[in-house]
Amino acid sequence: RSKKLQDGSWCWYDADADEDGRRRGQIAIGLRSAITEGALRLVFQPQISMKQRRLLGFEALLRWTSPQLGEVSPADFIPVAEQTGIIVDIGDWVLRQACREATQWPAPTGVAVNVSPVQLMRPNFAERLTEILAETGLEASRLEIEITETILIENPGQALLVLRKIKALGVRVAMDDFGTGYSSLSTLFSFPFDKIKVDRTFLNALGRQAQATSVIETVIELGHKLSIPVLAEGVETDFQAAFLKDRRCDEAQGFLYGRPVDSSTAHALALSGTWQEDDAEALAKLTA
Ligand code: C2E
Ligand code: MG
Ligand code: MG
Ligand code: MG
Secondary structure, eight states, X not given: OEEEOTTSOEEEOOHHHHHHHHHHHHHHHHHHHHTTTTOEEEEEEEEEETTTTEEEEEEEEEEEEETTTEEEOHHHHHHXXXXXXXXXXXXXXXXXXXXXXXXTSOTTOEEEEEOOHHHHTSTTHHHHHHHHHHHHTOOGGGEXXXXXXXXXXXXXXXXXXXXXXXXXXXXXXXXXXXXXXXXXXXXXXXXXXXXXEEOHHHHXXXXXXXXXXXXXXXXXXXXXXXXXXXXXXXXXXXXHHHHHHHTTOOEEESTTTOOOBOHHHHHHHHHHTXXXXXHHHHHHHHHO
């Protein structure tokens, strides 16, 4: 498509890029009032132990229903929130909300919270974490922070300092979306992660791309050699679950075990210790 410039000449332009830019602008404006207008909420997705066949806890995932834009995916609004810096306030809200929720569940049911690099690299992140734990009364050992490897590439020295502080509080740290970034193994394992989450693109490719099998097997083996539990993300089929069990993958998360659910459903699941919305099905799986 072409567009007329102010000097009267014409040039080519990318209408899609234009449209994207406008939407990002709308998202940025909408996010500013999202907290105060109560438009944010958390949903909770079960994480299960493959060996013990029990519910370990939930990953808290953010949802935003904008009065103007409707339901916006975190994949679309998190990057904008990071660019504008509003992620710091939103991330704070998420942490507090997730910890408060988890205090309602029987111990030791845990909660995993995604933390953006922007939020983690703020000078007072560990102090904020301490305050939130004190304020909500959640035991530190029931909280897990999920971070992606990007953070270790951009500012490894600073990141390691913060992560050590977090661990000193007794909060666990998981490496999210493992295998999708570009960090070296040495960068990754200069920090003792408490969990490795294999990205769901690998699970997705299982049975379709020959290399996927090797990648997943290698990560599980690596985790075992380093004594770090490995969680497979995005488990959707019995075939995938069987593959993971056979390779002794420690933990799993995905639509097969449960989609993200609202807080009252998560509460009921936590009390029952199972992970399906349908209890009969969950118990059948527990005893299978
Ligand atoms: P993530 O942390 O890797 O979260 C897992 C994503 O995979 C979630 O998408 C979840 O709904 C989806 N998922 C889980 N199981 C399956 C499955 O079996 N199949 C498929 N196709 N998808 C599955 P969601 O909720 O849309 O979140 C997307 C990303 O947005 C998250 O990826 C995370 O990076 C980010 N995010 C979500 N909530 C927060 C938050 O509170 N703070 C920050 N900083 N980022 C967040
Ligand atoms: Mg995550
Ligand atoms: Mg992930
Ligand atoms: Mg992901």
